[in-house]
Amino acid sequence: MPLSHHHPVDSSAVLDWYDLHARDLPWRVSPGDRRAGISPDPYRVWLSEVMLQQTTVAAVKAYFLRFTGLWPTVFDLAAAPLDAVLREWAGLGYYARARNLHACAQAVVKEHGGVFPQSSAGLQALPGIGAYTSAAIAAICFDEPIAVLDGNLDRVLARFYAVPVPVREVKDDLRAALQASVPKRAGDFAQAMMDLGATICAPRNASCLICPLQPGCIAAREGTPLLYPVKPAKAEKPVRRGHAYVMRDAAGDVYLQTRPAKGLLASMTEVPTSPWVAEPAEPDFPLTAEWRRCGSIVHVFTHFRLELDVWSAVVAPEGLEHGWWAEPATLGREALPTLFRKVLAEAGLS
DNA sequence: AATGCGGGGAC
């Protein structure tokens, strides 16, 4: 029983609600300005959408303002060194996004004269732009009438249609149902639905009494919105353990190096560590020195939990080939993921 | 269709 055969979303009610209650966001053109003919800057919309992939609005705001201050146009970003982009991205997570962001900016400049493609299909051919992001940019910037389906919409539609199975099993049906609901103001509709999902139809709180979609919502009628979306069984998160080695020279500088170009935290900055393994193992110090155990830190990744013992020592700077020595005062400008900022903090730095 | 890939805000 395809959901596309069900009733569409009442886009007029959603847009009326959005005209009154749209969130004020740094990358957004308000519905009033949009009606007055002001269009969003595709560069800023693209940058915000990439940052917002699996990342909350609250976490993105400061990064967005920092990036647009440093690089106001796609030309500026394309001309920036990749390592500068990685430094600024440090702490935001999913670092492949930063590499794809830089590659995308260069592709837009070199292959499109600095002008973003104006269709979702054209946008999706660019690095780091997938089904969601291409649709979002095309709708928001160019009012392309396309379904913009993100995690918020998965939840809103799962409730609206009372979908009894995990969303991934009916994704195409949800997209078709949403596609049939897209009005002329496609960009405002997309943003309205996401605002609604972020405020009224939230994961752990559904304010059905003030929801513009309430009249057609099956879960609201049943009084059971929080039963949806149905969650697939989640796998247990394994633990890995290891040791981190904070080396300082006689001047107090810290030894840093670059992680491999592929895999977890690719190309980011780190301090040396042991392998991360399931069973506890003795430290394999990179140099002979008087090592002192500072403590331990815990960091949770998407697919495992990491526990590192943190060691520090003053060493003679010899036999270390790949890295560099950084003054503690400059650590804030290194491309250090949060994991290694925790390690350095445990060693009394930063 | 599954999996790898971060970090933090909100509860």
Add this chain to the structure above:
DNA sequence: GTCCCAGCATT
């Protein structure tokens, strides 16, 4: 502690 967030690339 748990949940999940304006997902994408790869296999």
